Amino acid sequence: MKIRHLKLRVLLWFGFVSSIAFFLISFILYNTLEHSINNKSINSMYEMAEYIEYTLWILVPILLIILIFLVSRVIDKVLNPIKEITKTANEISISDFSSSIEEPTDNDEVREFVRSFNGMIYRLKDGVERMDRFNHDVSHELKTPLTVIKGEVEITLDRPRKSAEYIKSLQIIGEEASQIENMIKSLLFLSKYSKSNIKHSFEFCELDYILFKVLDRYKIQLKNKNINIHLKNIEKIKKKVNPVLIESIFSNLIDNAIKYSNKDKNIYISLFQKEKIRFIIEDEGIGIPKDKIQKLTHRFYRVDESRNRKIKGFGLGLSIVKNSVELHDGTMHIESKEKKGTIVIIDL
Amino acid sequence: MKILIIEDDENIRSLLHRGFIEYGFNVELAEDGEDGEYMATINQYDVIVLDWMLPQKNGIDILKNLRSNSIKTPIIMLSAKSDIDDKILGLKHGADDYLSKPFSFKELRARVESLYRRAISDGSNIMKIKDIELNISLKRVIKNSEEISLNLKEYELLTFLFKHKNAMVSNSMIQEQLWSNNDFINSNVIQVTIYNLRKKIGKEYIKSYRGLGYKVED
Structure with missing residues (x-):
């Protein structure tokens, strides 16, 4: 039969083992005494042996009880935090992370254990909160294009119309559907790679080549806004990277620089290697207020609260850049002055 | 009925414009908060449809300013925010009604008409x-x-x-x-x-x- 209480089990084992030990010791002691009787006066020796025997009979149980009491205290000290943890773990659910375990005062393994458990709760809580926030953001972002799609359909179907009106309406619906599609693509891109799977995708790439390829895609936009790209210092650099992510870094930063620059401005780009690989992009655009720079890399964050759709975007670009940089163990630094421009420095 | 629509999203604005005009409304449009508030202050409207997230000035600020200038025009707020607290915030600052995006145009029209009815006839139809x-x-x-x-x-x-x-x-x-x-x-x-x-x-x-x-x- 198995006893479910750990404490009882330990105590029984302990009692059992120590009783056997005591009896063995008394037995050996008794025998040695008997053995040495031959040389001394028999009577006094017998008395002594008996005296020892009785003392042992009384002492052993008392010692046993004291020992069991002490061991029980030690076991309590170890088990109580475990009970607490069980209780807390039972209370925790996705919607309630409010519980944590009180740390024991002694600086020992139990305290370490409690600390790591509390740490885990904290990290889970943080993760769930971010997920909630993310879900909230996604559904919020989907609402505007959905409003247009729903409304277009409803109003267009309200009465018979000329074919030109149907065409116009379907075009708008198509535009909004692409908006949703692009947003979902960006989101999937953000969650595709993680620290644990990124290394498998690394290959030797020429970073300058990727940069030129990306720049080529923005030719028309640059021409339309009459923005000049100045390549200040571009070195040939070969490195093991994930080419898709590197491309996402370049294209998002160039895209932002163009989007937030007025007509007839300049953009300066450098890519060179010192200790690390450094990519610098500097624009003469509208800049970012100081208090908002920190939040720039948050998903769906846009400096203009209204999500003004004259400048298209969902506020995912910079979180993609940050994510890509971090997956390459790099760092990103942003400096900006309102109405003067912005510099982004990436070290890989 | 003369209404003002303050909405920054071009597609939503044009959609509401068309929809209301087809039902005989006299519609005026504003695409940012500053313009919207200015128009609402100098003109007489029967109902104002006000988006929450606007460039220059957001919907709540406009509400506050209009109400503190004792402009009593019925206002219905539109927003992608659908939390109860957001709705309460809007209503507290003087909105008469609140509709979350995405909404049905029919519902918006019905609500606008109902606000209008209440405003001109003390509740009776x-x-x-x-x-x-x-x-x-x-x-x-x-x-x-x-x-x-x-x-x-x-x-x-x-x-x-x-x-x-x-x-x-x-x-x-x-x-x-x-x-x-x-x-x-x-x-x-x-x-x-x-x-x-x-x-x-x-x-x-x-x-x-x-x-x-x-x-x-x-």
């Missing part, structure tokens, strides 16, 4: 002057238990006159209420509308004061 009954929810006019058929502009004009009963209504007031700034009309069009309306309901109901305007009396 029927406004009555002498033996003419105007049913606002059905948009029907009944005189001596017989229905008079009016076109949209005539109906709007009659409602406007009923709303300002016993007060002088000038030509320019009528023009502002019935036609948006983008419709370039001459005073002839107003005269013709008045003429037709008077012919249909009876000349004696609408008194004309040369150079001043028109008046409907109890």
Whole structure:
């Protein structure tokens, strides 16, 4: 039969083992005494042996009880935090992370254990909160294009119309559907790679080549806004990277620089290697207020609260850049002055 | 009915514009908070449709400013925010109604119409002057238990006159209420509308004061 209480089990084992030990010791002691009787006066020796025997009979149980009491205290000290943890773990659910375990005062393994458990709760809580926030953001972002799609359909179907009106309406619906599609693509891109799977995708790439390829895609936009790209210092650099992510870094930063620059401005780009690989992009655009720079890399964050759709975007670009940089163990630094421009420095 | 739509998203704005115009509303548009607040301050509207997230000035600030300038125009807020707390915040700052995106246009129209009804007739659907009954929810006019058929502009004009009963209504007031700034009309069009309306309901109901305007009396 198995006893479910750990404490009882330990105590029984302990009692059992120590009783056997005591009896063995008394037995050996008794025998040695008997053995040495031959040389001394028999009577006094017998008395002594008996005296020892009785003392042992009384002492052993008392010692046993004291020992069991002490061991029980030690076991309590170890088990109580475990009970607490069980209780807390039972209370925790996705919607309630409010519980944590009180740390024991002694600086020992139990305290370490409690600390790591509390740490885990904290990290889970943080993760769930971010997920909630993310879900909230996604559904919020989907609402505007959905409003247009729903409304277009409803109003267009309200009465018979000329074919030109149907065409116009379907075009708008198509535009909004692409908006949703692009947003979902960006989101999937953000969650595709993680620290644990990124290394498998690394290959030797020429970073300058990727940069030129990306720049080529923005030719028309640059021409339309009459923005000049100045390549200040571009070195040939070969490195093991994930080419898709590197491309996402370049294209998002160039895209932002163009989007937030007025007509007839300049953009300066450098890519060179010192200790690390450094990519610098500097624009003469509208800049970012100081208090908002920190939040720039948050998903769906846009400096203009209204999500003004004259400048298209969902506020995912910079979180993609940050994510890509971090997956390459790099760092990103942003400096900006309102109405003067912005510099982004990436070290890989 | 004259409404102002303050909405920054171009597609939503044009959608609402088309939808309301097709139901005979006189619609004016503002695409950012500053413009919207300015228009709401200097013009008279029956209802304002106000988006929450706007460039320059957000919807809540506009609400606060309008209400503190004692502009009592009914306002319905639109927002992608759908938390109860957001709705409460909007209503607390003086919105009369709140609709979350994505919404159905029919519902928005119904809510706008209901706000309008409440504003002009103290809750009842029927406004009555002498033996003419105007049913606002059905948009029907009944005189001596017989229905008079009016076109949209005539109906709007009659409602406007009923709303300002016993007060002088000038030509320019009528023009502002019935036609948006983008419709370039001459005073002839107003005269013709008045003429037709008077012919249909009876000349004696609408008194004309040369150079001043028109008046409907109890």
